[in-house]
Amino acid sequence: MSAFSPHSWAGIDDVVIVGGGLAGLFCALKLAPRPVSVLAAAPIGKGASSAWAQAGIAAAVSEGDTIEKHFQDTVAAGAGIVDEKIAHSMIAEGPARIEDLLSYGVPFDRDLEGRLALSREAAHSEKRVVGVRGDMAGQAIMETLIATVHKTPSIRLLEGYVVEKILTEGRYVSGVVARPDMGKSKSRLAFPTRAVVLCSGGIGHLYSVTTNPGQSRGGGTGMAAQAGAVIADPEFVQFHPTAINVGRDPAPLATEALRGDGAVLVNEAGHRFMADLHRDAELAPRDVVARGIFTEVQAGRGAFLDATKAIGDHFAERFPTVYRYCREAGIDPVSQPIPVVPAAHYHMGGVLTDADGRTTLDGLWAAGEVTSTGAHGANRLASNSLLEAVVFAGRIAEDIQGLLPASKCDNWASPADESDDVVTESDSPQMQRLRKTMSACAGVVRDRGGLTSAARTIAELEETNRKARFGNMLTTAKMVVAGALQREESRGGHYRADMPEARNEWQRRTYLSLSDADRIIANAAEKVAA
Template identity: 45%
Template sequence: MSADLAVLAGQPVIVGAGLAGLATALFLAPQPVVLLTKAPLGGEASSPWAQGGMAASMGDDDSPALHHEDTLAAGDGLCDAAAVRRIVEAAPGAIARLAALGVEFDRHESGFRLGLEAAHSRNRIVHADGDGTGREIIRALVEAVRRTPSITALEHVEARRLLLDGEGRVAGILIAGPDGAAVLPTTRVVLATGGIGGLYEETTNPLACFGQGLALAARVGAVIADPEFVQFHPTAFATAARPMKLISEAVRGEGALLIDEDGRRFLAAEPGAELAPRDVVARAVWRELAAGHSVFLDARARPGAGFSTRFPAIARFCSEAGLDPARDPIPIRPAAHYHMGGIAVDAAGRSSVEGLWAAGEVASTGLHGANRLASNSLTEAAVAAAAVAESLKAVPARPFRPTPLAEVPAAADPSSVRPVLSRHAGVLRDGEGLASAVAALLPRALGNSAAADPALVGLMIAVAAFERRESRGAHSRTDYPERASAALRTRITASAALAAARDIAETVFPSARSA
């Protein structure tokens, strides 16, 4: 590592360089901060891949109250209403702050160009460069970080473990890079590591997004909220490429339809049809595929000839696959896309562990509930980054002495976890399959191999899904198809998940008692 770690000791450390991490670092300026990223700045994060935009009540016919109402409806009873209100009210200001940092949002003569996406009652999606919103945001923020002297970016460096002091407070972070491993002393860490799509075989996320932040937090006892709620985007481009390309929900917002091989609109009778909430659409597509049908997104009539202008990135990768969306239906299927669960945080982004904050997809603020409303994720990341930065400014560094770590954990490899979660914790689930996932993941999570951290995250997902005996939002149990009368959020720790996993494995599979 080229940086002098002794000089950086005691500075806040942000892990992750997507929208949440970059924005937090920028909002902290001029306070010194260290930014860790496994790849070059802007690489291997999910944010640059975001085609959808940022949801905010910017139109004359819109209001935070309407945005709040739509978010609660999509969240299927599990949203934190206060968190929703706080974030949707801050959304327009967050977009203004990003614009001030150089993000070039799409505009027309009267202001921002506002698009429509599923389950929104108003046009309120602010885009940048058409379907290149995430890419444009990250471009601008990376440029801003590069010219901000208070930010030290350590690229090609990853966090392997958080270190605590004798009182259970953050006191350091074990990092590893091309030059080896080292301890960076700090009492303030922000996790902004993104989601968990890399734990699934079919995902729209970078494969490196396997829940690293969840594992880091869970290993030091942090409370994890709602890990069972994984959103599967219904319209991933059905090719052999992994990760899968995303066909933005905005395409359906422009009028594209979902059809089978005979041209039948199988969602025509569903309330909202193609613009029903994502969990509804994903299950409908999954059932069609399970019944032996092929499923396509038909954009030939709308947006039709204007497709390549409105969605240049999608048109480009369709063309590379030999398809013209203005003339050819686009083959699609659901894929793991977004994690509604995450590290439980308060309004300031603080976790249950002193000295540890989280922002972006790795955090659970209560905004998304059981099913994220389209384009609320980038909005949440920007709003949360500002809140975390303000919180960090108010917490001075303190004396610290980290508890030493016996050995450096291996770099994580989620490849053995992907088939387990993909088979048993996908769009549709049942108790027997989830118990099988628990039994398969438990010994790996207890070990010290490269699969240990991904397996621990997968185990928390499977245990929480097994114990949630209802269907709600993105969590759909075929053996418990009804929604429970009480909407209860999950709160779980690694130790609790491991204990529950042992009970599940021993009860359902008695031969697993040796695990």
């Protein structure tokens, strides 16, 4: 249910933020005291991946660290296609954004001398991850921002509004259409606005094994593509190497900080297999570790994260969230290795934005995981995602204030239409089929045969689908598969077993319109049919 009744307001603000995660709330706070409305699909803090982020925010704030070191690590992880200007400017703003969060009251860990306590994660050359109690950063940040939002009178928080469509008039975005009551209402409402800020999250739930909440189904990317926005780098999906393999959906996460503190990966025979695959072993880039674990699991040898020696009796104190997940599954991580499996975790691709968060559609800005700023390249450096969210959310607020200096109210949300396309508690058979297809054919390891099969499945599902929300998800899945088919190489989070090497001619970003993706998918589907 919404925190406010539509009937209690005479007008709607001219800025509507879609999404109640870190990017959406930070943008709303940065826009204050300008009136804004935040449409959140779930109760605030419950449906956002931000709240589930365990490790923290990467920022060069220690005495021995520098902006340049952080930048070089980001570029190295991004496998040759990082937009270096974007990445450098993002990293340079990191310390200031940490100060913003501290000013809101985020209780970042400190050492005995009162300095921020920092941890190191995979592919970082320095300790630069600012966290809270080992693995509670996302939850603590969100709880603090939510409390601040509730105390900010300029922010109208509408919970349980599932946005299903971006409205346009020519090349201008004119509003959104949302379904109230957690998406269970048959009625939909149109929200007119002069500015839409899309902060709707990622695509993890398009895969059968994911660490993301159920709301992360790629709806925002799909809506934007259907409205005409350019989608960048959709093929680059990051699979977190160490989801806890206990059959839960979504899969609970064993934070990378465990490996940063010395936990090792072994198979059921006790062999430390990552030492055979990369000089950094468990601290290799995420895509390398994910493929290493995937290979062990596929071969029937299993994969386990062993923290018994490095962390042992201190586990519950240092990593309370992971400890709770393990105990709920009947695992004692103090004395037992934790079974792990790669899971869809983060999308480096998404709606193309510039340095100010502007998309290719006038009136549409975007921040957070729904975007592709170019800062991550082909493979996100650990803990750069929360940094990206706050940096670009802040820039969007500044950009909107400059472009639309005077707030203007339009009519409140009006009825749009009615339909039976309501949100259900469990996945439909069509959604289950899509998720299985994406994991099997567009997952950790891909090849042309699997991707072509995925294209055919998506084409078949589109032929019978008449539902807007599932159509958004199909559109995003189509973008991922089309990008993966088109990119005939392996790079970062995109690994093709039939083309395992990076190729110089593909050291560039991908830019796709919906018509581009339609053409690629149609051609692939026709080849399967033939």
